[in-house]
Amino acid sequence: MKEFDIKTKIYFGEDALDRLRQINYKKVMIITDPYVISSGMIRLVEDKLKAAGIEYTVFSDVVPDPPISKITIGVKALQDVCPEAVIAIGGGSAIDSAKAIKEIYSKGNKLPSLPLIAIPTTSGTGSEVTAFSVISDPEQGKKFPLISDDMIPEEAILDVEFVKSVPADITANTGMDVLTHAIEAYVSKNNNEFSAALAEKSVEICGAFLLRSYLSNNDIHARTKMHVASCLAGLAFNSASLGINHSIAHALGARFHIPHGRANAMLLPHVIEFNSDINKHSKSKKEYLPCVKKYINLAKMLGLYNFNEITTVRALVNWIQFMNKEMEIPTSISQCGIDKDEYMSCLDELADNALKDSCTATNPRVPSKEDIMRILIDLYD
Ligand SMILES: NC(=O)c1ccc[n+]([C@@H]2O[C@H](COP(=O)([O-])OP(=O)(O)OC[C@H]3O[C@@H](n4cnc5c(N)ncnc54)[C@H](O)[C@@H]3O)[C@@H](O)[C@H]2O)c1
Numbered sequence: 001m002k003e004f005d006i007k008t009k010i011y012f013g014e015d016a017l018d019r020l021r022q023i024n025y026k027k028v029m030i031i032t033d034p035y036v037i038s039s040g041m042i043r044l045v046e047d048k049l050k051a052a053g054i055e056y057t058v059f060s061d062v063v064p065d066p067p068i069s070k071i072t073i074g075v076k077a078l079q080d081v082c083p084e085a086v087i088a089i090g091g092g093s094a095i096d097s098a099k100a101i102k103e104i105y106s107k108g109n110k111l112p113s114l115p116l117i118a119i120p121t122t123s124g125t126g127s128e129v130t131a132f133s134v135i136s137d138p139e140q141g142k143k144f145p146l147i148s149d150d151m152i153p154e155e156a157i158l159d160v161e162f163v164k165s166v167p168a169d170i171t172a173n174t175g176m177d178v179l180t181h182a183i184e185a186y187v188s189k190n191n192n193e194f195s196a197a198l199a200e201k202s203v204e205i206c207g208a209f210l211l212r213s214y215l216s217n218n219d220i221h222a223r224t225k226m227h228v229a230s231c232l233a234g235l236a237f238n239s240a241s242l243g244i245n246h247s248i249a250h251a252l253g254a255r256f257h258i259p260h261g262r263a264n265a266m267l268l269p270h271v272i273e274f275n276s277d278i279n280k281h282s283k284s285k286k287e288y289l290p291c292v293k294k295y296i297n298l299a300k301m302l303g304l305y306n307f308n309e310i311t312t313v314r315a316l317v318n319w320i321q322f323m324n325k326e327m328e329i330p331t332s333i334s335q336c337g338i339d340k341d342e343y344m345s346c347l348d349e350l351a352d353n354a355l356k357d358s359c360t361a362t363n364p365r366v367p368s369k370e371d372i373m374r375i376l377i378d379l380y381d
């Protein structure tokens with residue numbers, strides 16, 4: 001038996017933030033990152049809460065790739081306030097922090113899970129609708145996804161006001177995270193008709209609007225579309241899960257602090273080549289792996305259909321490489337300034353961590369440790 005459901009109520013479009021004036025809580029805690037405070041974006045939320053007479057406190061000690069130590073500090077802050085609900089405002093790091101903080105707080109105090117309202121300020125992770133929270137353990141050099149349906153936000157507010165300020169490099173990284181979520185969910189072993197529909201729409205929007213979003217933060221139409229695409233991809237992978245692109249990106253991000261979306265973008269051409277067993281030297285065959293058909297569907301949607309199976313998968317890979325180049329995303333680890341000897345000396349550990357990552361189980365092609373090491377080696381230059 002299969003199951004598909006969407007727990008999160010999604011508010012989007014013009015004035016979506018007005019939803020905050022209608023919520024039924026007397027006291028809330030806002031969990032956010034320092035940028036939201038320094039940029040003044042926090043005032044957009046505070047004004048709505050004040051107008052509705054809702055008492056609030058702010059916890060803003062969130063850092064990118066949230067480590068366990070910051071989660072512990074957040075749990076203590078929540079303990080001191082005892083709010084009725086949590087509002088998370090920020091990128092994936094702030095929303096993931098809020099999920100982990102409120103979950104540890106609720107479980108530790110044997111309380112029902114605290115309601116969570118998520119307001120993303122990047123169009124990337126889809127964390128506003130997922131059961132995932134990615135936490136880092138800097139001492140062990142690992143990132144691990146916590147997964148619990150109790151962490152899926154009750155509400156998500158997609159308001160373009162919050163993504164107008166995202167600079168080009170973060171738009172590129174987070175936008176390629178969206179595309180990777182959609183593609184990995186689409187070819188995942190757990191994919192189904194519902195997740196596929198969501199993933200297809202997300203890929204279609206990325207094709208039409210990611211580059212436009214990158215080129216100008218005044219292109220409000222493109223940014224509105226990418227904000228929706230990010231949420232659609234989140235819904236898709238919340239149902240279908242992901243694959244080794246994310247497993248390897250988690251391992252690389254934890255060890256070398258490459259931004260999450262950037263690591264995904266660099267890996268995506270290599271992972272499609274591995275999953276489809278098609279590379280630039282491939283000759284045509286009678287039969288292809290099942291995910292080849294799926295990559296071809298996506299290529300067709302992007303207007304990349306090209307002669308036969310091999311040339312079409314190659315066209316998809318070429319398009320991703322083109323997008324990376326246009327958005328000045330490095331194409332290799334060496335371009336990220338990471339020392340070759342240092343990188344090569346930890347390949348074994350990186351491959352072990354990627355294999356153990358929970359995203360690996362749903363990859364369309366089962367990888368061996370050698371396969372992951374090969375991808376990592378090819379990624380160097
Ligand atoms: N929970 C999930 O389902 C899921 C999925 C994918 C990734 N992740 C995790 O999410 C994290 C990455 O999240 P992210 O890519 O959204 O980035 P992020 O939250 O780490 O933010 C990156 C940077 O962008 C800044 N920023 C955020 N919003 C901004 C805005 N509107 N204007 C200007 N700057 C802004 C932040 O202050 C920060 O410096 C990683 O830890 C990753 O592993 C989670």
Ligand SMILES: [Fe+2]
Pocket residue numbers: 125177181246260264
């Ligand atoms: Fe991601």
